[in-house]
Amino acid sequence: MNVANRRALGVIGAVAIWAAALAIPPYWDTFGEHYKPPAGSALFKASCMTCHTTMAGGQHHNAYGKDIKAAMRTRQLPEVTIELLSNLESKDSDHDGFTNIEEIQGGFLPGASTSHPAPKEGQPRVEKAPKANEVSQLIPPHSFHPLAVHFPIALFIFGAFLEFLGKWRRNGDLRRFAIWNLGFGALASLIAVPTGIAAWLRVGFSLEGNLLIHFILASAATVLMLAVAAWRRKGELDSPFYWISLAATTSIVAAAGHFGALMVYG
Numbered sequence: 526m527n528v529a530n531r532r533a534l535g536v537i538g539a540v541a542i543w544a545a546a547l548a549i550p551p552y553w554d555t556f557g558e559h560y561k562p563p564a565g566s567a568l569f570k571a572s573c574m575t576c577h578t579t580m581a582g583g584q585h586h587n588a589y590g591k592d593i594k595a596a597m598r599t600r601q602l603p604e605v606t607i608e609l610l611s612n613l614e615s616k617d618s619d620h621d622g623f624t625n626i627e628e629i630q631g632g633f634l635p636g637a638s639t640s641h642p643a644p645k646e647g648q649p650r651v652e653k654a655p656k657a658n659e660v661s662q663l664i665p666p667h668s669f670h671p672l673a674v675h676f677p678i679a680l681f682i683f684g685a686f687l688e689f690l691g692k693w694r695r696n697g698d699l700r701r702f703a704i705w706n707l708g709f710g711a712l713a714s715l716i717a718v719p720t721g722i723a724a725w726l727r728v729g730f731s732l733e734g735n736l737l738i739h740f741i742l743a744s745a746a747t748v749l750m751l752a753v754a755a756w757r758r759k760g761e762l763d764s765p766f767y768w769i770s771l772a773a774t775t776s777i778v779a780a781a782g783h784f785g786a787l788m789v790y791g
Contacts, residue, residue: 555605566632567640575634589618589625589636598788601734612731668723671789673716678782681710681750685775692763704757711754714747721785735787742781749774 556575562568568575576590586594596602596609614626618635621628623642625635634640684706691699721743730736753774756767 555607556610559607559610560629562629563632567634568629568632571634576636587619587634587636588638589613589634592616592618595728595730595788599730599734599736666724666727668720668727670717670720670724673713673720674782674785676713677710677717677747677750678778679710680706680713681778682775684708684710685771688757688771689768692768704754707750707754707757711747711750714743714750718743718747735784739781739784739788742777742784746774746778746781749777 560568574587576586576593578585578587592613593605593609596613597605600609602609614629615624617624619638619641621638621641623633628635628641631642633642684703687699687703687706691697691703721740725732725736725740732740749770753767753770756762756770
């Protein structure tokens with residue numbers, strides 16, 4: 526092999542090593558430095574699969590990785606922190622009956638239900654995974670909030686649009702149709718709010734960051750929607766205070782939806 530070929534192979538090897546190093550994200554560095562997985566353990570060998578479903582990483586996360594991503598969105602964190610990892614230690618992400626910290630300390634994967642410590646002698650492991658016949662299988666952790674929340678947002682905002690359009694065009698039919706949209710939108714919020722609270726409690730998010738803002742805005746929007754809809758049912762209103770209240774309520778409804786979307790889509 527001549528000198529040129531050896532140099533070319535050397536460059537290729539260096540690039541490969543550099544690329545491999547870049548492939549290991551700082552998330553794993555933070556995790557590894559904090560927990561120091563036992564050498565030779567499944568967790569030590571897992572690397573990216575601690576949080577992902579494949580060694581290639583990417584967008585597909587296991588149960589533990591999904592909890593980390595959800596916590597990052599809620600706290601608006603650009604990267605994994607030790608505090609965030611610590612907050613997830615008491616959770617059983619993969620529903621195998623062992624907390625995340627129990628599995629991590631034993632060198633097992635907190636995101637794989639098949640990787641866990643052996644039950645203590647004389648103490649059979651309690652299976653925490655939901656059974657097929659349990660209510661938790663019928664009601665997912667999000668408690669149908671992503672489904673319910675679209676109705677008050679869409680109906681009320683569309684009702685406000687019809688109300689303003691009917692006022693501008695002096696069209697009584699549009700304004701009468703607006704009443705139904707405003708009313709049903711306000712009533713739908715009485716379903717969206719409880720399902721949202723249930724989702725928050727069941728998923729275990731901390732009431733901070735985007736979630737706190739979303740909670741405050743959604744609570745205020747519900748009260749205002751009900752008040753405006755009840756006020757509007759008294760007849761066509763043309764006072765400046767009514768139009769200001771309608772515009773403000775619509776803005777708060779939209780803002781609540783925006784911060785809710787940030788928690789899901791980032």
